[in-house]
Amino acid sequence: MKKLSVLAVVAATCALFSAYAQAAGGEIAVIVKSANSNYWQNVQKGATAAMGNAKGYTMTFQGPAAESAIADEVNMVENAVNRHVAGIVLAPSDPDALVPAMKKAWEAHIPVVLIDSMVSDSGKQYYQSFLSTDNTKAGELCAKAMIEAVGQTGKIAIMSYVPGAGSEIGRVGGFRKYIETHSKLQVVGPFYSQSQMATALNQTTDVLAANPDLKGIFGANEPTAVGMGRALQQSGKSGKVAAIGFDGNQDLQGFVRDGTIRAIAVQSSYQMGYKGIETVVSVIEKKPVQKQVDTGVMMVNKQNLDSPEAKNVLY
Incomplete structure (x- = not known):
């Protein structure tokens, strides 16, 4: 009987460790409006750079062929939920169409961090942070x-x-x-x-x-x-x-x-990708995050085109 109790404790401890390991690592799915524009590829560059500090995590990056292919993006989010990713960084192409898929992520205890675009009020409880230009x-x-x-x-x-x-x-x-x-x-x-x-x-x-x-x-x-x-x-x-x-x-x-x-x-699309990864990792690891973050915008003209400030955001 005593032997069984010890085994039970060991099994419980292993299960707890496995749950923690899963919570503090795994796949982060970055899903954007389209994989085909330089803007979204710059988001990918920022996300990839941030992964260098995200030990134990892997990243996948995908988006539809066109920003108008909203149903394809919905399917990508649902597929990420079905494969039990650790977290999702999402640029929603439509304020309403992505909400049901986000709800599925919320029900599966998968954190969602939005970048670039907001969803409608009905989806506000299903994401943990929103990073974008104002x-x-x-x-x-x-x-x-x-x-x-x-x-x-x-x-x-x-x-x-x-x-x-x-x-x-x-x-x-x-x-x-x-x-x-x-x-x-x-x-x-x-x-x-x-x-x-x-x-x-x-x-x-x-x-x-x-x-x-x-x-x-x-x-x-x-x-x-x-x-x-x-x-x-x-x-x-x-x-x-x-x-x-x-x-x-x-x-x-x-x-x-x-x-x-x-x-x-x-x-600063690069910053959206970089901070998107940082933020979703913080949520996964139960660290506090801001509900909304302004990633900034800069007006660039011929006079400041070659300035260091402009080069930090141009791509």
């Missing part, structure tokens, strides 16, 4: 730069990306509200590229042709702004229509350097 503030900064470029009157266009995405709501909403309250500018659009560069190029070409009196144009994310810049060049409107872009890949840096785009609002 997109409303970033949109306001872009609107301020636009007014400085074109003045108080005239016509401007908004080239947006995926309607309803959390970042899009804040970013374009912040831009529009600032324009409406601080100027008399007439707004054309928004037009939605679904985060497809070729679509943005075609849409911008059409907008420029239909509005020969256009004074300014805003491209609200990386593929949209790249398409916008190419359309301005192809139509001979570079430097003639004041363009403000968003994000900071090599194409956009080139547009700023040659004057096609006046300024770009650059998020």
